[in-house]
Amino acid sequence: MNSEEANQILVNQLKLLLNDTSQNKGLLYYYLGSVSNDNSVAKDYLKKSIKADNKIADNKIQLANILRREKDFVNARENLNLVLNRENDNAGALRSLAIIEMLEGNNKQGVNLAQKAYISNPNEDYVLETLIIALTANGQSDEAEKYKKEYISNGQEFDEDMRNFLDGKITIDDYYLG
The missing domain is CATH 1.25.40 (Serine Threonine Protein Phosphatase 5, Tetratricopeptide repeat)
Structure with a gap:
C-alpha cells in the first residue's frame, strides 16, 4: 500500500468516527485537516474543528500556517x-x-x-x-x-x-x- 492509499484509509476512518457521538468532533476535524493534501479542504476541516472545539490551539495554528x-x-x-x-x-x-x-x-x-x-x-x-x-x-x-x-x-x-x-x-x- 502506498502512502496515498494509507492516507485515504485514515481519512475514511476519521469520517466514520464523526458519526460517533462519544468522539470529539473538533479533534476529528483537526486530524482530517492535518492529513489533507489540499489546502482548501484542510482549511474547511480546520474551520469546522475550531467551530466544534474552540479550545484546541493547534487547529488555529495550522489554519494560520495555511x-x-x-x-x-x-x-x-x-x-x-x-x-x-x-x-x-x-x-x-x-x-x-x-x-x-x-x-x-x-x-x-x-x-x-x-x-x-x-x-x-x-x-x-x-x-x-x-x-x-x-x-x-x-x-x-x-x-x-x-x-x-x-x-x-x-x-x-x-x-x-x-x-x-x-x-x-x-x-x-x-x-x-x-
Whole structure:
C-alpha cells in the first residue's frame, strides 16, 4: 500500500468516527485537516474543528500556517492571536507569528518572537529552525551559529531549502512561501 492509499484509509476512518457521538468532533476535524493534501479542504476541516472545539490551539495554528502560505497575513495573525490570548507562551503560535513578522520585513520582531518560542519550548516542531532563520535574516550570524551547532548536536541535518536560505541562495519569502 502506498502512502496515498494509507492516507485515504485514515481519512475514511476519521469520517466514520464523526458519526460517533462519544468522539470529539473538533479533534476529528483537526486530524482530517492535518492529513489533507489540499489546502482548501484542510482549511474547511480546520474551520469546522475550531467551530466544534474552540479550545484546541493547534487547529488555529495550522489554519494560520495555511493562511500565511496563501499570504493572508491578517487572518493568519488573527488566528494566532486567539491562541496567544489564551496561552501567551504557546511556542507554535509564537513561531508562526515570528514568520509572519519576518515576511512583513519586521526581522527584529521576528527574532523576539522566535526567541520567546524557543524559551517556551525549544523542542516544539521547527522552533529551533525558525530561530536560526530569524537570527540570520536579522544579520545576527554569530548568534545564529550557536543555534546551528545546537541543531547539529541534536543529530539533525538541515534540509536543502534551509541550506539554500542559510547560504543566501533563496530569500525568506522563497523559504516560507515558495
